[in-house]
Amino acid sequence: MEEKIHTKIVRMDSENIDPEIIKEAAIIINKGGIVVFPTETVYGIGADALNDEAVDKIFKAKGRPQDNPLIVHIADVSELDALVKEVPESADKLADKYWPGPLTMILYKKDILSDKITAGLDTAAIRLPKNQIALALIRESKKPIAAPSANTSGKPSPTEASHVIEDLMGKVDMIIDGGSTNIGIESTVIDMTGDMPTILRPGGITKEDVEEVLGRCEYDPAIIKSSEKIVPKSPGQKYRHYSPKARVVLYKGKAEDIAQRIAKDYEKLQSEGLRVGIMSTVQTEKYYEGKTTICCGDRTKPLTISSNLFKDLRNFDRMGMDVILSEAVDEQGLGKAIMNRLGKASSETIIV
Known part of the structure; x- marks a missing residue:
């Protein structure tokens, strides 16, 4: 029988950050534990992105396939340089406009990010969230935090702490209840490694938003017609997601x-x-x-x-x-x- 973890649940207002709770959560992250926290999109299940054992705990808690890459969350644009080989001018422009915010960019990774995070790809998904609790936790941890949605894989993503408790109680060290999320669906994922900026997962930043900044953008064919043969550059491309029991x-x-x-x-x-x-x-x-x-x-x-x-x-x-x-x-x-x-x-x- 799988051993249960004692899960501490704490409430916090994103407009009134409790520094002591953030410190406690950051200690958990730095000791290789996992913390669930709110973002402006959905709740994320977070671990130190540079600690493979901690990252493994995310996959285990969610029941997530290992070939489904994770999004790495940072708290400042300057942190990109340590994680990716280059930041194209077009990515800089999108970051200026939409970070912090519900936008994840795919860029060529440095070796500091292991295959556990990227599912063996030479690219990584990076996001700078807007939610103040998320930002405070990343800053206090002084680590990039890998954080997919905090649900059992395949189920609808969590937009309230009650959804997380339903799915992950006893599987994570801490749940920070920051109330309902704003946007309610996961971030837009856009591949910035090719000539054409390509949306791999639509979200709160729309194709029209991207075109407003860069002048051009396209959807990945996988969005139009999914295929089991697709090598997933983004979470949600390969597997069935968001499904209730009904x-x-x-x-x-x-x-x-x-x-x-x-x-x-x-x-x-x-x-x-x-x-x-x-x-x-x-x-x-x-x-x-x-x-x-x-x-x-x-x-x-x-x-x-x-x-x-x-x-x-x-x-x-x-x-x-x-x-x-x-x-x-x-x-x-x-x-x-x-x-x-x-x-x-x-x-x-x-x-x-």
Whole structure:
């Protein structure tokens, strides 16, 4: 039987950092332990990126495949030089504009970062988060911190400490509860090693945001059509992610048409004895009167949807649903990232 770790849970306001708790967490990191902390995207499970034994603990706690690379978090742009061989001018420009923030850049790594972090690749994923708790912990640790999302691999990423407790209690040394995360989906990952900046995972910094700074940018083909043959440069490219226990069915089409089809399928599935939930939006709630629904947000304000997405998927599981019927959203801007996550969470897509 796997030995459980005593997990200490502490609460902290990101606007009122407790230096004593940060010191305690940094000591854990420097002794090779693991600390869960909030970022502006999702909660991360952090360990000393330069300590292979500590990094192994991340993979073990999450049940994460070893060939899925980790993101290394830093607290200042100046720390890049120790970790990567070169910083292209284009990467400098993006850092100036979007760091600290929900942007991860792929750059050629130095040997200081081992294959444990990079899954054997000659590149590394680096991010400078915006959340003040995350920054304080990295600074106090005086180490780059490897930190994937703090969930059991394959489950929806955690946007509240309660999600982390559900998945990782007894598997980590400390959980810093900093409240709900802001963006609610993981950072944008962009490969800066080629001629064309290429988004490997869409997130809070959109393709349009990148183009505004660099003039050009493209999506990796893996985002359009996933393949098991892909060598993953980024977390989330190869494996199924974000999946609740319930089966997720995704509906694409005009909002009104989607809603009418979902309402019809809801009745059919219920008649078969299944427990069914609908992930609705502000614009479509009227179509689902009397049905079990969770309103995910407003279609005209995609941040309201992204910030609720993973939480709502977990809530449906808590309600004991067998099937979740989810509406698609417009894939412009942040909608691209939302649809990327929904696409990976779903087992079936219906075009209406």
